Structure formats: C-alpha cells, structure tokens
Amino acid sequence: MMRTEVLVIGAGPAGIAAATAAAANGREVILLDDNPAPGGQIWRESIAHANGVGMKQRALDLLRRSGAQILPGHSVFAADASGTVQTLQETSIATRVDEFRFEKLILATGARERFLPFPGWTLPGVLGAGGLQALVRSGYSIVGKRVIVAGTGPLLLAVAAHLAEDGAVVAGVLEQAPLGQMLPFAMSLLSDPAKLMQGAGYRRKLWKTPYRTGSWIVEAIAGNDGRSLAAVRITDGARTWSEPCDLLACGYHLIPNTQIAELLGCQLRGSFVEVDASQRTSLENVFCAGEPTGIAGLEAALVQGEIAGLACAGRPTAALRQRGAAARAFGVRMEKAFALRKELRSLPRADTIVCRCEDVAFGDLQHRTGWTDAKLQTRCGMGPCQGRVCGPAVEHLLGWRPVSVRQPLSPVPLEALCLQGETADIGHND
Amino acid sequence: MPDFISVTINGTPNRVARGTSIAAAMLLAAQPNRISITGQPRSALCGMGICFECSAVVNGTPHRRTCQIQCEPDMTVETDR
Numbered sequence: 001m002m003r004t005e006v007l008v009i010g011a012g013p014a015g016i017a018a019a020t021a022a023a024a025n026g027r028e029v030i031l032l033d034d035n036p037a038p039g040g041q042i043w044r045e046s047i048a049h050a051n052g053v054g055m056k057q058r059a060l061d062l063l064r065r066s067g068a069q070i071l072p073g074h075s076v077f078a079a080d081a082s083g084t085v086q087t088l089q090e091t092s093i094a095t096r097v098d099e100f101r102f103e104k105l106i107l108a109t110g111a112r113e114r115f116l117p118f119p120g121w122t123l124p125g126v127l128g129a130g131g132l133q134a135l136v137r138s139g140y141s142i143v144g145k146r147v148i149v150a151g152t153g154p155l156l157l158a159v160a161a162h163l164a165e166d167g168a169v170v171a172g173v174l175e176q177a178p179l180g181q182m183l184p185f186a187m188s189l190l191s192d193p194a195k196l197m198q199g200a201g202y203r204r205k206l207w208k209t210p211y212r213t214g215s216w217i218v219e220a221i222a223g224n225d226g227r228s229l230a231a232v233r234i235t236d237g238a239r240t241w242s243e244p245c246d247l248l249a250c251g252y253h254l255i256p257n258t259q260i261a262e263l264l265g266c267q268l269r270g271s272f273v274e275v276d277a278s279q280r281t282s283l284e285n286v287f288c289a290g291e292p293t294g295i296a297g298l299e300a301a302l303v304q305g306e307i308a309g310l311a312c313a314g315r316p317t318a319a320l321r322q323r324g325a326a327a328r329a330f331g332v333r334m335e336k337a338f339a340l341r342k343e344l345r346s347l348p349r350a351d352t353i354v355c356r357c358e359d360v361a362f363g364d365l366q367h368r369t370g371w372t373d374a375k376l377q378t379r380c381g382m383g384p385c386q387g388r389v390c391g392p393a394v395e396h397l398l399g400w401r402p403v404s405v406r407q408p409l410s411p412v413p414l415e416a417l418c419l420q421g422e423t424a425d426i427g428h429n430d
Numbered sequence: 431m432p433d434f435i436s437v438t439i440n441g442t443p444n445r446v447a448r449g450t451s452i453a454a455a456m457l458l459a460a461q462p463n464r465i466s467i468t469g470q471p472r473s474a475l476c477g478m479g480i481c482f483e484c485s486a487v488v489n490g491t492p493h494r495r496t497c498q499i500q501c502e503p504d505m506t507v508e509t510d511r
Contacts, residue, residue: 034479036498041478047449073498075479092488092499112480124462124473134477135497139450140457227471228460356475356483359468384482384493389475411493 001421004030006312007085007102008068009076009260012040013298014290014305015108016059021309022106023066030100031063032074032087038063040110041130042298046137048166059302074098078407079105081264081283086420088412095416096423104285104312107261107273108305111291113155113251114392116340117354117362118347120220121250125229129159129251136166143167145246148232150174150217152338153253154199154297160209161202163249170209171245174234176252177338178214185337188330212236218347220248237343253338255392256292262405277324278317279308287312296331303327345397354397355390357383365394371403384411435503452496452507453477453484463496464510471509486510 008019011033023029031038037045043056063070074087083103089096113128120126127135129151136142147168149160152175160173175182189196203211215236223230231244258266261273267282268274273292275281281288287308290301303324307317348354350363360380368374371381371394380394381387386409391402416424434445437452439459446455453474456463462471463486474484479498487508488494496507 034498036500047447090494090499092494092502092505112478113476115475115481122466122470122472124471127474128476131475131477135451135454135457135474138454138477138497138500139447140454227462353470356466356472356481359466359470384485385480389481 001099001101002030003101004028004069005102006030006104006106006309007100008032008106008108008309009085010040010108010110010290011035011038011070011072012108012110012290012301013042013059014110014301014308015040015106016063017302017305018106018108018287018289018309018312019068019070020059020063020066021306021315022312023068023309024062025310025313025315027313029066029068030102031068031070032076032085032100033070033072034075035072037072038070041134044134044137047139048137075410076260077409077412079260079263081286083285088410088416094423095413097412097416097420099420102285104287105264106279106305106308106312107266107281107286107288107292108290108301108308109257109260109292111254111256111295112388114253114255114396115250115389116252116344116347116396117352117393118217118219119349119352120222120229120232122353122356123220123222123229124227125246126220126248126250129155129249131251132247132249133159133162136163141167142247144169146171146244147247147249148172148174148217148234148243148245149249150176150215150232150234151251151253152176152340153251154334154338155251155253157199157202157206157211159249161205164205164209168247170206171243172234173206173209173211174215174217175211175213176216176341176344178341181339182213182337185333188333192330216341216344217248217250252340252344254291254295256295258292259386259388259405259409261286261288261292263407263409277307277321278311279304280311294328294331295335296327297334300324300327300331340396348397354393355380355383355387357385357389360390362397365398371400374400386410435501437501437503437505437507439507440509446501448501450501452486452488452494452499452501452505454497455501456484456486456496456507462509 078086289304348362
C-alpha cells in the first residue's frame with residue numbers, strides 16, 4: 001500500500017498539468033496512468049518517428065522536474081472517497097494489484113471515442129478514428145492502404161492528416177454534421193489563430209482528399225472471404241454510393257470517462273462531472289480536470305489541470321480562471337457544431353451487433369424497457385468493457401441513460417486480487 | 431532506426447519493430463485478435479485499452495488487452511477463441 005498527499009488519475013495533458021502544479025508547490029504527488037507511457041491519447045508516443053512536439057516535451061520536462069512520481073501501466077478498477085484507489089498492472093508475464101491511499105484526488109481520466117453501430121461495423125478493418133491513429137503510432141504500418149475517415153468532430157481532420165503523413169491513401173473524410181451546423185464553430189476559430197492555422201495545416205496535407213460534410217457511413221461491406229472489410233456504403237441523405245477501402249476509421253466525437261467519478265459519488269451535470277471554479281467536484285477532497293468536465297480539448301485540459309493542482313496545493317487559482325472559462329466556451333460551441341443527426345439512429349438492422357462483448361443484436365434490445373431489463377435478458381453491457389462501447393451507442397439509439405457504475409471497473413484476475421501487493425505469476429492461471 | 435524482434439502469431443513467426451504493440455502486430459499479420467461468442471472474427475477497435483476487442487492469448491494467458499502490451503522477443507500470441 002502506498003500513501004500520498006495528492007493522487008492524480010490519468011497522465012494526459014490535464015493530469016500532467018495537475019501533477020506538475022501540485023508537486024511544484026510542495027505536495028507529494030503520485031500520477032497513475034493506464035497506458036504504457038504518459039501523454040494520454042493526444043500526446044501518445046509514436047514508435048516510428050519522434051512526435052515529441054514542443055508543447056508535449058515542455059509539459060513532460062516540467063512534470064519530471066516537479067518531483068511527482070509517475071506510475072504508467074496502472075489501471076484503476078476500484079476507488080472510494082474515504083481515500084483509497086486500487087489498480088491493476090498487467091505485463092506479458094504477470095499481473096499485480098496495488099492499493100493507494102490519498103488525501104486529495106484529482107480525476108483526469110480523459111475521454112474515449114463514441115462508436116455508433118451500423119451494419120458491418122464489427123468487421124476487422126473497421127476501427128475508431130483515434131483508434132486507428134493509436135495503432136499506427138504503436139507500429140501498425142498503413143503505407144499504401146486505402147483509408148476512409150468518417151464520423152464526426154474535429155478529430156477526423158487531424159487523424160486523416162496524420163494517416164496521410166504515415167503513407168495511407170486517404171480516399172475521403174466524411175463528416176456527418178451539415179456545413180450550416182458547423183459554421184458558427186468554424187467562424188469562432190477566426191478569433192483563435194493557433195487553432196485556425198492547425199486546421200488549415202491539416203487541410204493542406206489533404207489537398208487531394210475530398211472532405212464531405214453532411215455525409216456518413218451506412219454500411220461496411222466484407223470482401224469475398226466474409227471476414228474483412230472491402231468497401232463502405234456512404235450517403236449524403238439524398239444519394240448513396242459505394243467506395244472501396246482497406247480500412248475504415250470511424251468515430252463519433254468523444255465521450256467523457258466518468259466511471260471513477262461516478263463510483264466515488266461525484267455529482268454529474270448531464271454527462272459531465274460537475275466542478276466549481278477551482279475544479280472541485282461535489283466531494284470535498286476530489287477534483288476533476290479536462291474532458292470529464294466537458295469535452296473542450298487540449299487547452300482546456302492544461303488550464304483546468306493546473307487549476308486543480310494549484311487548488312490541491314492550497315495556492316490561488318483566480319489568475320487562471322478566465323482562461324478556463326474561455327476554454328470551456330470553446331467546448332460548448334464544438335458540442336453544438338458536431339451534434340449527431342437523427343438518421344444515425346436508424347442505421348442498425350435487427351441483426352446488427354450493438355454490444356460487441358456479448359454479441360447482442362439491435363433486434364434483441366429494441367423492445368426492452370431500459371438498461372436493467374436489457375442486462376437481465378440479454379447481457380448487453382455486461383462484458384469486459386462494461387458498457388464503455390455500447391453504453392453511449394444505446395443512449396443515442398434508444399435514449400437509455402446508463403444506470404449504476406460498480407467496481408471492479410474492468411476485469412481483474414482473481415489471483416492478482418488475492419495476492420494484493422505481490423506480483424502474481426500468470427503462467428498457470430486457467 | 432528501430433531494431434526488429436520476432437513474435438509468433440498463430441504459429442507463424444513475424445518480424446516487427448521493437449516497441450510495436452501486440453495489437454498492431456496482429457493487424458500486420460492479418461490475424462483476428464479474438465473470435466466472438468457467436469463466432470465472428472474481431473480486431474482492435476479503440477486502440478486505447480477500453481473496448482477489449484483486441485483481447486488475445488499472450489504467452490498462454492487468455493484475455494490480454496493487446497493494444498496495451500508491447501511485443502517482446504520470442505513471444506507467442508494466439509487468437510482468443
């Protein structure tokens with residue numbers, strides 16, 4: 001068991017900023033992260049080429065100098081507000097459960113992609129947009145592969161530009177939002193030259209690639225083997241056509257990771273964790289920063305993380321609050337720009353899988369009364385991902401709000417749980 | 431330049447750059463990570479350890495999230511059935 005004054009969960013930009021601010025102001029800090037290295041999704045390391053761009057490198061340097069202890073590869077599966085968190089470490093040869101005790105907790109758990117079911121979306125070759133990018137960064141070569149990028153949100157253009165840089169033939173970028181819905185957001189970028197230049201830069205890298213707004217994927221089609229992707233069907237509402245491709249990278253913007261906050265009993269506002277101006281949640285000793293408090297991107301994460309870290313260290317945060325509010329407003333404009341169109345609700349057929357863990361089809365869910373009924377009758381949302389994928393999909397398709405969150409938040413091998421604090425050899429665990 | 435290591439995927443040796451995740455290696459080898467409960471082949475979806483679609487058998491242990499584990503020399507990986 002390890003004790004610390006401040007425990008930070010999540011080493012993306014928000015968690016890094018929070019841990020740095022708290023540690024640099026004299027607090028003892030442990031920073032936990034599920035991934036093999038700090039940086040989160042946006043600053044994920046690439047094995048092929050250094051992508052330690054200025055901002056990331058500066059943030060990591062400051063973090064290392066702050067004295068915070070960084071523990072990657074620790075996946076939080078249990079937490080309670082009285083001050084304990086349990087983590088699981090999994091390597092290729094062993095698993096291990098550890099317990100941490102904290103005085104103050106900062107949740108910087110980030111966001112995940114929203115996936116919406118359509119016929120064929122379970123075929124190998126169909127990935128998330130951020131998902132494909134993460135796999136490319138971890139060594140999947142896509143040189144010469146024909147890729148379609150689809151879904152919604154500002155991530156699509158960024159992913160498409162990066163995939164093109166890595167050698168893919170990006171055959172098209174399909175944004176479901178109609179142009180008119182995106183215009184106010186696009187116009188607001190005029191007052192933010194950095195973001196505008198970033199967008200223009202992505203577009204320049206994709207000058208040969210068609211970018212279609214108001215268009216979406218209706219079906220992914222398997223090749224002759226029936227086991228991998230060969231083409232997609234695309235519609236703009238009026239016309240539907242096919243496009244051959246090797247890979248489809250499809251994600252519908254982001255969903256906040258609020259499981260730990262919910263487990264602790266933090267108050268939510270809509271889908272997000274409610275925080276005050278110092279990022280404090282409804283619980284006195286629990287703070288939250290970044291995407292779980294509202295999807296607003298990198299800048300918001302950095303400033304909110306810093307505010308949370310300073311607040312935990314008892315330092316004033318007033319000077320940062322205006323920047324925090326501006327970043328949040330950007331997030332609200334973005335949410336409106338990329339609101340999901342209703343046609344996406346009618347994509348699944350009766351036999352389209354919705355819950356990928358338990359292979360529950362849309363037809364098995366349509367006539368259920370809600371989550372409890374669906375779980376009891378079909379096991380929807382009860383597999384290893386614990387509804388992280390099908391939960392947001394079902395909410396969009398059927399309007400069911402998620403029910404309770406329970407620990408363990410993800411599967412934990414029994415022998416690791418029994419040997420808490422010791423390393424369990426997993427060579428003989430069947 | 432990255433150096434290369436060998437991992438065995440469903441019985442066939444594959445050369446991958448050091449640092450490659452197992453999920454990426456399985457995509458390169460065009461092998462599904464797992465077979466779903468109704469028999470469908472599945473591969474990585476989220477790439478960030480959340481969806482469990484990339485679960486595979488690593489050195490004999492089933493249900494490992496292969497997007498979160500890097501390949502190591504002489505590792506054996508199999509489709510989770």
